Amino acid sequence: MASSIFDMRLSGGHPALELVNTVDSRRGRWGPDFLRSFDDVLAFVERLQLIDARGLAGLRERAAVDPGKAEDALANLIRLRETIYTLFIAEDTDAPYPEPALSTVVEMARAGRARQTLLKSNQNFVWALPFDNPSDIFHLFAIAATDLLTNRSGRRRVRECKGDNCGWLFVDRSKGGRRRWCSEASCGVHSRVKRFRAHGDDR
Numbered sequence: 001m002a003s004s005i006f007d008m009r010l011s012g013g014h015p016a017l018e019l020v021n022t023v024d025s026r027r028g029r030w031g032p033d034f035l036r037s038f039d040d041v042l043a044f045v046e047r048l049q050l051i052d053a054r055g056l057a058g059l060r061e062r063a064a065v066d067p068g069k070a071e072d073a074l075a076n077l078i079r080l081r082e083t084i085y086t087l088f089i090a091e092d093t094d095a096p097y098p099e100p101a102l103s104t105v106v107e108m109a110r111a112g113r114a115r116q117t118l119l120k121s122n123q124n125f126v127w128a129l130p131f132d133n134p135s136d137i138f139h140l141f142a143i144a145a146t147d148l149l150t151n152r153s154g155r156r157r158v159r160e161c162k163g164d165n166c167g168w169l170f171v172d173r174s175k176g177g178r179r180r181w182c183s184e185a186s187c188g189v190h191s192r193v194k195r196f197r198a199h200g201d202d203r
C-alpha cells in the first residue's frame with residue numbers, strides 16, 4: 001500500500017488524472033492526501049517527467065526564497081485538483097461537464113498558456129512554461145486538463161474505478177470501453193476476491 005507521493009501507483013494514464021489520484025482514496029473514505037507540501041508537488045512532477053532538472057532546480061530555489069508563494073501554489077493546486085475531479089468524473093456517467101468547473105479550468109489554462117514561451121528542444125520548438133514561479137505548477141496541470149478535453153478522439157473515456165475504497169480516475173482506452181479498475185492487479189483482484197468470499201458465504 002502506497003504511503004507517499006514517491007510510491008503511489010500511477011495508473012490514471014494522463015497527468016491531469018494522476019493529479020486527481022494523489023488522494024488515496026476517493027470512494028468509501030477520503031484520503032490520505034499525498035500532496036502535503038510543495039516538496040511533494042515537486043517530487044510528483046518529477047516522477048511524471050513534466051519538468052526538466054533546470055526547471056526543478058529553479059522552482060526549488062524560488063520556494064526557498066519565498067515559502068509563502070510555494071504554499072499558495074500548493075493550495076491552488078489542491079483546489080485545481082478537486083475541480084479537475086469534478087469535471088472528469090462527469091464522463092463516467094456521460095453527464096455534461098459541470099459549467100463552473102469547466103470555466104475554472106479553462107481560465108487557469110489560459111493564464112498558463114499566456115506564460116508559455118517557445119523553446120528550442122533538440123531540433124524542435126515546444127511551448128513551455130518558464131517555471132520561474134511556483135504558480136507555474138498549477139498552470140501546468142490546468143493546461144494538461146484542457147489537453148485531455150481536446151483529445152477526445154478515438155474511444156477514450158475517463159472512468160471512475162469501481163474498486164472499494166478507490167474512486168480513482170483513469171483513461172479507458174480499451175476496445176469495448178468497459179474497463180472497471182484503475183489497476184487490474186490491485187483493485188481488480190481485490191474485488192474478485194471479495195466477490196468470491198461473498199459467494200462462499202451464500203452456500
Ligand SMILES: [Zn+2]
Pocket residue numbers: 161162163166167168181182183187
Ligand atoms: Zn482503483
